[in-house]
Amino acid sequence: xxxxxxxxxxxxTNVSSLMGVDGHVSQGxxxxxxxxLKTSAPLRAEPKKKKKVDPRREQMVRxxxxxxxxxxxxxxxxxxxxxxxTTPAKYMDETRVRGAPQLPFEESERRALLLKEWSRYxxxxxxxxxxxxxxxxxxxxxxLEELRLESEELYQAALRPDPLLxxxxxxxxxxxxxxxxYEAPEGKYNNITKVYTQ
Amino acid sequence: xxxPCSRMANRPLWQFITNVRRTGLKHTGVRQISLSSxxxxxxxxxxxxxxxxxxxxxxxxxxxxxxxxxxxxxxxxEDQFAELMHQMELERSLLSDHEQRLLEDSERMTRKQxxxxxxDEEEADYGGQETITAQDQEDTWEQKLKHFQPALRDxxxxxxxxxxxERCLGDSLVLLVQQTVGKxxxxxxxxxxxxxxxTLRQTAERGLSSLPGQLCGEADFKATxxxxxxxxxxxxxxxKEVRTERCVGAKVFFFKAFxxxxxxxxxxxxxxxxxxxxxxxxxxxxxxxxDRFILNL
Numbered sequence: 001x002x003x004x005x006x007x008x009x010x011x012x013t014n015v016s017s018l019m020g021v022d023g024h025v026s027q028g029x030x031x032x033x034x035x036x037l038k039t040s041a042p043l044r045a046e047p048k049k050k051k052k053v054d055p056r057r058e059q060m061v062r063x064x065x066x067x068x069x070x071x072x073x074x075x076x077x078x079x080x081x082x083x084x085x086t087t088p089a090k091y092m093d094e095t096r097v098r099g100a101p102q103l104p105f106e107e108s109e110r111r112a113l114l115l116k117e118w119s120r121y122x123x124x125x126x127x128x129x130x131x132x133x134x135x136x137x138x139x140x141x142x143x144l145e146e147l148r149l150e151s152e153e154l155y156q157a158a159l160r161p162d163p164l165l166x167x168x169x170x171x172x173x174x175x176x177x178x179x180x181x182y183e184a185p186e187g188k189y190n191n192i193t194k195v196y197t198q
Numbered sequence: 199x200x201x202p203c204s205r206m207a208n209r210p211l212w213q214f215i216t217n218v219r220r221t222g223l224k225h226t227g228v229r230q231i232s233l234s235s236x237x238x239x240x241x242x243x244x245x246x247x248x249x250x251x252x253x254x255x256x257x258x259x260x261x262x263x264x265x266x267x268x269x270x271x272x273x274x275x276e277d278q279f280a281e282l283m284h285q286m287e288l289e290r291s292l293l294s295d296h297e298q299r300l301l302e303d304s305e306r307m308t309r310k311q312x313x314x315x316x317x318d319e320e321e322a323d324y325g326g327q328e329t330i331t332a333q334d335q336e337d338t339w340e341q342k343l344k345h346f347q348p349a350l351r352d353x354x355x356x357x358x359x360x361x362x363x364e365r366c367l368g369d370s371l372v373l374l375v376q377q378t379v380g381k382x383x384x385x386x387x388x389x390x391x392x393x394x395x396x397t398l399r400q401t402a403e404r405g406l407s408s409l410p411g412q413l414c415g416e417a418d419f420k421a422t423x424x425x426x427x428x429x430x431x432x433x434x435x436x437x438k439e440v441r442t443e444r445c446v447g448a449k450v451f452f453f454k455a456f457x458x459x460x461x462x463x464x465x466x467x468x469x470x471x472x473x474x475x476x477x478x479x480x481x482x483x484x485x486x487x488x489d490r491f492i493l494n495l
Contacts, residue, residue: 091292095293096292096293097292098289098291111282114278114279114282117275121275132494133493139429139430139487139490139491140427140428140429140491142431143427143431143452144427144428149252150256150449154256154397154398157398157399157426158398158428160426161426162426165422168422173267173269174269175268176268176350177268177367179348
């Protein structure tokens with residue numbers, strides 16, 4: 001409708017510019033045909049209707065596809081199986097069972113008493129460790145107190161964390177000490193661990 | 199008037215005090231007298247840091263530890279328990295692939311040696327392969343293991359000197375040096391006097407690097423310091439002859455460090471001692487403070 005109106009308003013101005021002072025629209029054959037061409041084409045044209053409805057239709061199709069995609073995406077990702085928790089089938093075989101030994105009474109008694117003694121030993125060890133750590137913490141606290149009494153600046157410097165300390169790596173104790181100038185034999189291995197992606 | 203008064207009372211004491219100081223009114227002179235003793239002490243320390251130098255000399259010392267290289271020997275009870283655990287685990291376990299193979303091979307051997315042995319039947323089952331028994335494999339593995347000679351665990355049989363780092367490999371050792379303090383030469387943890395403009399940790403690092411062996415270039419200790427905080431303090435007063443108005447005594451702050459790399463050749467001035475051996479070298483009051491933060495874990 002808008003386009004039609006604008007066309008109609010545009011027409012008289014065109015004509016007046018051509019005709020000059022006279023504002024009448026002279027019904028010349030050429031003008032009429034031009035007018036009909038101009039007015040009829042937009043009113044009857046199917047491509048113009050497609051321009052209105054097609055974007056809507058395409059939008060509808062796109063929305064439907066997006067909804068389908070969202071529904072598919074809502075499915076939670078498949079969980080990666082933890083291989084340690086599933087017992088492999090070959091270990092459920094009965095032929096693998098070791099004969100359960102019949103323990104004599106003395107042996108079972110000895111085991112029970114040894115376990116109790118072990119728990120007592122571990123308890124004393126743990127208590128000693130906790131005490132030692134407590135003493136060390138107390139010593140540090142005293143040191144910081146004394147430092148604070150001395151100078152605030154040094155105290156603040158002491159409280160600052162050390163960025164270069166971490167990552168801290170240290171090789172722990174082994175059963176035998178390292179051999180000097182020992183060349184380990186070279187070998188290769190095939191890594192067959194299964195890698196899962198979600 | 200009632201409302202503001204109650205609000206003042208609800209505020210904590212320290213806020214009230216700071217407010218009073220900020221306002222600086224004349225009538226607050228009366229209030230300041232009634233301040234708590236803690237606040238008075240705070241003002242004293244503040245004035246100390248501003249102008250008056252402390253009468254204590256500061257030293258930074260380093261407690262350099264060489265961590266154990268091998269595991270310790272087991273106690274009798276630990277031995278017994280380890281054996282028991284091994285036994286129990288073996289009883290509760292299933293047969294492994296290798297053990298099953300051993301059983302099969304032994305069964306096959308008994309069948310071969312039986313009177314009614316049919317070799318064709320056996321070969322049909324096993325496809326006529328050259329079988330290497332599991333027992334043979336075990337023997338070859340044992341032979342290979344014998345070729346490797348590991349280093350000996352207990353090297354102290356030869357009596358390594360106290361100055362060597364390779365001493366008791368199963369325990370953690372602490373570095374001691376002999377330094378002249380005042381008039382005496384005593385064994386103590388390496389220390390250096392604090393100079394203005396450096397943190398105490400830098401003092402400790404300087405104390406470590408300025409050891410006589412280090413300066414010559416013979417002994418080279420690469421230490422990793424565990425943070426900027428001191429782990430202990432030892433405070434002592436000078437004998438009355440040396441004491442003056444300015445310096446009453448000294449405070450030694452200790453810092454912990456782990457030895458990451460060290461050279462083997464060391465001269466006498468160094469000592470690497472276990473925690474139990476410290477008693478023979480350090481003075482009792484010093485040892486009392488140092489013993490607390492040296493952990494034997």
